Structures are given as C-alpha cells and as structure tokens.
Amino acid sequence: MxxxxxxxxxxxxxxxxxxxxxxxxxxxxxxxxxxxxxxxxxxxxxxxxxxxxxxxxxxxxxxxxxxxxxxxxxxxxxxxxxxxxxxxxxxxxxxxxxxxxxxxxxxxxxxxxxxxxxxxxxxxxxxxxxxxxxxxxxxxxxxxxxxxxxxxxxxxxxxxxxxxxxxxxxxxxxxxxxxxxxxxxxxxxxxxxxxxxxxxxxxxxxxxxxxxxxxxxxxxxxxxxxxxxxMKSMQPRKLNASLPSLKKAYHIGPLLSMKDVTIRYGNNTLLNNINWQVNNGECWLIKGHNGAGKSLLLSLINGDHPQAYSQHIYLFGKRRGSGESIWDIKSRIGFVSPELQHFFDPATTIFQAAGSGFFDTIGLFRKLSDAQVQKINEWLSFFSLQDKAQLPLAALSGGEQRLVLIARALIKDPLMLALDEPCQGLDDSQSKMVIQLLDRIHKETGMTLLFISHYEDEVPSCVKNIMELDKGVPTIYKSVAPAAFAKPRHHTLTHRVS
CATH class of the missing domain: 3.40.50.300 (P-loop containing nucleotide triphosphate hydrolases)
Known part of the structure; x- marks a missing residue:
C-alpha cells in the first residue's frame, strides 16, 4: 500500500x-x-x-x-x-x-x-x-x-x-x-x-x-x-510501610569468588578470564551491551549453566561442584530474570509462582507449611496482588508478573539477590517502588545485591560497585560514587530524540 x-x-x-x-x-x-x-x-x-x-x-x-x-x-x-x-x-x-x-x-x-x-x-x-x-x-x-x-x-x-x-x-x-x-x-x-x-x-x-x-x-x-x-495516571506509587519480615543477611567471608572463569562454546569465548570477589553486604551493578555476557554471568552464580561446575567459582565459602547440591546454593540466592518469567507455565497461579521460591522450582510441586502460606500472602499483599492470588500468571500484565517473581525471590530470606533487569516491564511507578524496596531491604538486612540494568536511573542508591562487560571481558570499578548513576534515561518529557 x-x-x-x-x-x-x-x-x-x-x-x-x-x-x-x-x-x-x-x-x-x-x-x-x-x-x-x-x-x-x-x-x-x-x-x-x-x-x-x-x-x-x-x-x-x-x-x-x-x-x-x-x-x-x-x-x-x-x-x-x-x-x-x-x-x-x-x-x-x-x-x-x-x-x-x-x-x-x-x-x-x-x-x-x-x-x-x-x-x-x-x-x-x-x-x-x-x-x-x-x-x-x-x-x-x-x-x-x-x-x-x-x-x-x-x-x-x-x-x-x-x-x-x-x-x-x-x-x-x-x-x-x-x-x-x-x-x-x-x-x-x-x-x-x-x-x-x-x-x-x-x-x-x-x-x-x-x-x-x-x-x-x-x-x-x-x-x-x-x-x-x-499525563495523569503515572503518579509515583507509595511504598507500603508494612514490609514482610526479613532475616538479617549475614555471612562470614566472601559470598562469591571467581578465579580465571572463562566460558566457551566451540571457538566462541563468551566470558574471558573473570576474576571477581563479592563480599557480604556489597551491592554491584553489572552492565554492558546486549550479548556482553551479563545474564551468562548470573547463570554461573545461580547454578543454571553446566560449565559452572568446571570453573573456579566459590559461593558461600564452598567451591561449586565440590559436593553441595544445586538446591543448597539456590536456597541462599533470590533470582529474577526476564527469561525466568517466560519459562513459567502460564496456567501457574500467582500464589503458586510466588510460593515456588521456597523450593527454587518453576512451579509449585510441594505442600506448603502454614508459615509459608502466611509469608506468600504477606508478599502478595505488599505488592497489592492479594485479590489476584488464584488467577493464572497469564491473566496478569507483564509488570504484575514481574512483581510476582520479585516476591518469589524475596520469600525465602536470601543472603544474596541476583536481579537481571528486575524493572523490565514495570511502569514508572512500579519501578520506583521496587528501587525504594531494594534500598530499604539492603538498609534493614544488609542483603547483598547483584543488579543488571540498562538504565542508570533504575539503579538503587545502595549500589556502590560496578562490573562492566565488553564482549565477555570484565572491567571492574570499586566504590563508585552514587552520583555516577544520576543520569536521566535519555531525555525529559519535552525533549525527544530525533
């Protein structure tokens, strides 16, 4: 035409x-x-x-x-x-x-x-x-x-x-x-x-x-x-004052240590010579272009990548592959990623998806205790999703589904949060709420945070360290001032990119 x-x-x-x-x-x-x-x-x-x-x-x-x-x-x-x-x-x-x-x-x-x-x-x-x-x-x-x-x-x-x-x-x-x-x-x-x-x-x-x-x-x-x-409807959402209880996140020694970690598929090197240590209570931004290896790095930490067990990766004081089960490691890590959201069965209810965080499964296949049921209800209420608890995930907007997975990550009181673009799919109000939540959790519990985002204004203020990947090669900056993240996404409402 x-x-x-x-x-x-x-x-x-x-x-x-x-x-x-x-x-x-x-x-x-x-x-x-x-x-x-x-x-x-x-x-x-x-x-x-x-x-x-x-x-x-x-x-x-x-x-x-x-x-x-x-x-x-x-x-x-x-x-x-x-x-x-x-x-x-x-x-x-x-x-x-x-x-x-x-x-x-x-x-x-x-x-x-x-x-x-x-x-x-x-x-x-x-x-x-x-x-x-x-x-x-x-x-x-x-x-x-x-x-x-x-x-x-x-x-x-x-x-x-x-x-x-x-x-x-x-x-x-x-x-x-x-x-x-x-x-x-x-x-x-x-x-x-x-x-x-x-x-x-x-x-x-x-x-x-x-x-x-x-x-x-x-x-x-x-x-x-x-x-x-x-615009009228996008007013910032206030953070609910009644935060569900979370344990203090404390561990003696480094939570994560990587030594000369390299990941290859055939002749393609996706991560090259990663040497990195994350100490208890530190908050890191992992940044880089699309395909730089950011999500791959988190997959090694979370135990989802098979090559994780042939590398020098230490989590919570133990070398990966030295006898601990994948579930032992996952029980201490709260994980969110865009891909994880897509692999849930759409018929899984919101309650089941949130509750699966206790067992680190994609779906709920075990009976819950009364205390676990109460914890699920507290987190769904915190995100104003309690009235939708029995709806399937597919009935929610993409932003609401992401909030369910954030609740799933927090529900087990992890020592570390590994969040791959957690604000992706959220509206502006929800994004601000989640960032405020992460800052509050870190302040109150000392929880360690690994955070991926392509937008500087989505980075919580507790983040003080940066790892940047370029084609799998790391550049690490320590103790970066918060002002380094104080850049607008692109432009204001009155300035458009031509």
Whole structure:
C-alpha cells in the first residue's frame, strides 16, 4: 500500500468472563500521524495493541481507510515477549536448556528464523543495522533478551508492514541499540509506515505525533504529543510501610569468588578470564551491551549453566561442584530474570509462582507449611496482588508478573539477590517502588545485591560497585560514587530524540 492510512476506532470493547478489559475506546489516528500509548501496568495497553492487530475478539469497529476508502493493510504486531519453540514446533523450553550445549541444538537459529520471512540480502542489511550479524548462526535460545527483541523486530519488518505496532520494543535494549531503534523508527515513519508504540514517557521517537493515555481499560487522554507533560495516571506509587519480615543477611567471608572463569562454546569465548570477589553486604551493578555476557554471568552464580561446575567459582565459602547440591546454593540466592518469567507455565497461579521460591522450582510441586502460606500472602499483599492470588500468571500484565517473581525471590530470606533487569516491564511507578524496596531491604538486612540494568536511573542508591562487560571481558570499578548513576534515561518529557 502506498502512503499512510487512517485508523478509526469506534466503541471498541473487550470482555472476558463478563469483565470489561477494554471499555468503549474511540479515537481516530489520521493518515500521517503516529501514536504512543502510555499507562500504568495492567491499564489495557497490550490488549489495545492486540485489538488493532485483530488478534483478540472485540465488539465495536476498527476501520482502516485511505483517502476515505476502506483498505486492508498489513499490520505487524511485535509483542512484548517472544515464546521460544523447538524446530519440531513444540513450545516450552525449560529454563536451564538455554545454557545447555546439547539440548540447545533443537532450537532454530537466528538465520533460519528470519529466512522464513525475507531474502538473504534484506536480512543481512537488518542484521547489520541492529548489530546482530555476528550472531547469525546462533540458536535463538542462546540470544540475550535484548537480542531476541531485535530479532522480533526484524522478523516483522521483513513482512513490509503498512502499520507497525510495537509493544515495549525498547525494553531490554542497551543504550546504543535504543538510539539505533529511534533512528530506524523515524526513518520508517517517513516512508509511509504508521508507527504505534506501547511504551513509556522515556522512549519517544521524534516521529510520534500523538499519545493515548490509558487507565483501567479506557483511554483517558488522547492528544497531540506536545501536551505529553500533562499525563495523569503515572503518579509515583507509595511504598507500603508494612514490609514482610526479613532475616538479617549475614555471612562470614566472601559470598562469591571467581578465579580465571572463562566460558566457551566451540571457538566462541563468551566470558574471558573473570576474576571477581563479592563480599557480604556489597551491592554491584553489572552492565554492558546486549550479548556482553551479563545474564551468562548470573547463570554461573545461580547454578543454571553446566560449565559452572568446571570453573573456579566459590559461593558461600564452598567451591561449586565440590559436593553441595544445586538446591543448597539456590536456597541462599533470590533470582529474577526476564527469561525466568517466560519459562513459567502460564496456567501457574500467582500464589503458586510466588510460593515456588521456597523450593527454587518453576512451579509449585510441594505442600506448603502454614508459615509459608502466611509469608506468600504477606508478599502478595505488599505488592497489592492479594485479590489476584488464584488467577493464572497469564491473566496478569507483564509488570504484575514481574512483581510476582520479585516476591518469589524475596520469600525465602536470601543472603544474596541476583536481579537481571528486575524493572523490565514495570511502569514508572512500579519501578520506583521496587528501587525504594531494594534500598530499604539492603538498609534493614544488609542483603547483598547483584543488579543488571540498562538504565542508570533504575539503579538503587545502595549500589556502590560496578562490573562492566565488553564482549565477555570484565572491567571492574570499586566504590563508585552514587552520583555516577544520576543520569536521566535519555531525555525529559519535552525533549525527544530525533
């Protein structure tokens, strides 16, 4: 289709089990306009995206017109998560399979996944644009979360869409990749593709002309982007004063020591000569570009990577592989990652997911004591999820699911928290609440923190140390002043990246 088309929504409503999830949404995005959709977690943003794609049943109408004539455009929808499947078509890889050399061979590679959608020359051009050419033959299950996000985007761009709907596409990308994506989206918008972003106020390409603010399944504000500063719903959430009880986190000697740790797959070196010690009560930021090895490093600590047992890694005073079980180690580490969230069975209830933290399983398969049940209820109440305890995880927004996994990590009073982008998928209010929570926990218990984030303003103030990885090679900075993290994500509400 040549040129832009207009999008007209009239009384669009989505109901499930008699409950309105989207309610009477009406607006028109004129030809040549581009939209950003904001709102708190659970406000209905992703449901609106699915309705525009035609991926969910709705009442009311969504019309696409060009010069007043109805058209049937190609609509590409890039969801917030990408479910990995084996080459056999079976979904549901188990979590540790991501790091297993043998079983990962069943996963499609980046190149085979993309070759289903486009020609080799176009694929190569997009891989170069998003710095993925060197990962062309890598199994999808081995890609980082940010690299998977780039793959999703390229896969949909190869369909030559007329309308491109992107659900939190910036999430998980490093700073350089986010800058590239801003440029790409602005270029696409100039070529006749209508851009619709489900995003937050920190990621607003210059091509966006309008924004829709959502709350409780309705559009409460639809206006030109120049009035973005008048957003209503994203007020900071106050931290609940009744924090569930946590034990003091105390251990004699270093919690973690790595000596000459190197991880290779064939001829590829993913981590190179890591020498690192984490003492009791220290808080570290682990940073680096997409694919630098950050999540791989945490997988060694958490015991999910098989090569962890052939390396000189000491946890809580014992060398890994010297006789302790994986569960002995995991019982002292609270762990959160984007990948972990995706490997839970969607039918697992919120209560079960939180409770599985007592046993470090992905799902609850053991009977709980009365004290454990009480602890689960306390944490769900703390995150205002107590009324949803028996709902399946799939019924929650991505942000609410992440809060459940944070509760799962804290529920067993760990000595160490290993958090891989814990604020990913949270709205601004939830992110601030979680950062305040981590600072408070560290202050009250002395808990050690290993923290991964691509955004400096998501780093808790208790973090004083940095490890930066560049292609698996570490650079370590000790005792960094808090001011080093006091940078805005990108820009203010009134300054957009062009």
């Amino acid at each position: 040549e040129g832009y088309c207009s999008i007209i929504l009239n009384h669009v409503t989505v109901k499930q089990s008699g409950k309105s999830l989207l309610n009477n949404i009406c607006f028109t995005l004129e030809a040549g306009e581009h939209l950003a959709v904001f709102g708190a977690s659970g406000s209905g943003k992703s449901l609106l995206a699915k309705a525009l794609k035609g991926a969910i049943f709705h009442t009311g109408t969504i019309e696409y017109k060009k010069k007043g004539v109805a058209v049937n455009p190609i609509v590409a929808y890039v969801p917030a998560a990408y479910p990995l499947k084996a080459r056999s078509g079976v979904s549901g890889f188990y979590y540790r399979q991501r790091f297993n050399t043998c079983t990962a061979g069943d996963a499609a590679t980046l190149n085979t996944e993309l070759s289903q959608k486009g020609d080799a020359a176009t694929i190569t051009r997009w891989l170069e644009t998003f710095q993925l050419l060197h990962r062309r033959n890598t199994p999808l299950i081995r890609l980082s979360h940010g690299e998977l996000k780039k793959m999703q985007l390229i896969r949909h761009l190869l369909t030559n869409p007329d309308i491109l709907i992107l659900d939190r596409v910036f999430t998980g990308l490093d700073a350089k990749s986010r800058k590239v994506l801003h440029t790409v989206l602005n270029q696409l918008a100039a070529t006749g593709i209508t851009i619709i972003l489900i995003t937050d106020s920190h990621e607003l390409p210059a091509s966006i002309t309008h924004f829709a603010e959502m709350s409780n399944g309705t559009v409460i504000n639809y206006t030109p982007v120049e009035q973005l500063g008048f």
